[in-house]
Amino acid sequence: MTDVAVLTAESLSLSFRNGLRLFSRGQTTVLHDISFSIARGETFGVVGGNGAGKSTLLRVLAGIYQPTRGRLSHCASSISLLNLQLGFDDNLDARDNIILSGMLMGMSRKRMRELTGEILDYAELHDAASQPVRNYSTGMRARLGFAISKYSRPDVILLDEVLSVGDGHFREKAEATMREMMHGNQTVVFVSHDSNRIREMCDRVCWLKDGRVQMLGPANEVMDAYDEFILRK
Numbered sequence: 001m002t003d004v005a006v007l008t009a010e011s012l013s014l015s016f017r018n019g020l021r022l023f024s025r026g027q028t029t030v031l032h033d034i035s036f037s038i039a040r041g042e043t044f045g046v047v048g049g050n051g052a053g054k055s056t057l058l059r060v061l062a063g064i065y066q067p068t069r070g071r072l073s074h075c076a077s078s079i080s081l082l083n084l085q086l087g088f089d090d091n092l093d094a095r096d097n098i099i100l101s102g103m104l105m106g107m108s109r110k111r112m113r114e115l116t117g118e119i120l121d122y123a124e125l126h127d128a129a130s131q132p133v134r135n136y137s138t139g140m141r142a143r144l145g146f147a148i149s150k151y152s153r154p155d156v157i158l159l160d161e162v163l164s165v166g167d168g169h170f171r172e173k174a175e176a177t178m179r180e181m182m183h184g185n186q187t188v189v190f191v192s193h194d195s196n197r198i199r200e201m202c203d204r205v206c207w208l209k210d211g212r213v214q215m216l217g218p219a220n221e222v223m224d225a226y227d228e229f230i231l232r233k
Contacts, residue, residue: 043203162174
């Protein structure tokens with residue numbers, strides 16, 4: 001890990017308009033004045049209960065949502081969000097989704113074609129490679145998405161609970177790959193409910209509660225406070 005910041009959030013807030021009426025003025029704020037910086041090569045954890053704003057924050061970091069207030073800056077050439085509900089065209093098969101996803105991360109069509117066999121091998125999906133992705137289970141989608149990110153190597157990878165699905169064998173393989181990423185100066189932002197995994201893999205952790213930063217600091221310190229909070233609930 002270096003001291004160079006690859007992602008910096010300055011007082012980020014995000015609000016959504018209530019309802020679908022054109023002239024509706026009511027808003028719900030889901031992220032409130034969030035600030036942090038993530039160093040190149042850092043593994044940065046995000047924890048919090050359901051509805052805390054974790055997935056929404058990752059979408060802001062990925063550029064899917066634009067903050068209502070504040071500023072997000074980065075010096076990454078590619079940022080990839082791996083989320084089980086995002087990223088694939090359900091009508092395409094695995095091979096076409098591999099090429100499309102890689103091109104969206106800045107890879108050439110030719111290079112993604114060359115990598116397709118290795119990606120399918122890693123994801124253990126050769127037998128289902130010609131099926132539309134809409135037929136895939138949650139675990140199969142997670143395997144495919146993780147494999148694409150492994151081989152396309154974006155500057156920053158945002159992982160939203162993807163290691164919580166699938167069989168134990170693939171989870172172990174994915175965790176080993178994450179350790180390789182960490183040692184290879186890959187920047188990772190990692191959302192998980194698994195306290196032990198966060199402690200083991202993350203350098204620092206941001207605890208979100210009701211869309212606000214409750215605590216930010218070294219992984220063990222934040223997770224000690226977070227686990228105690230969960231036990232008291």
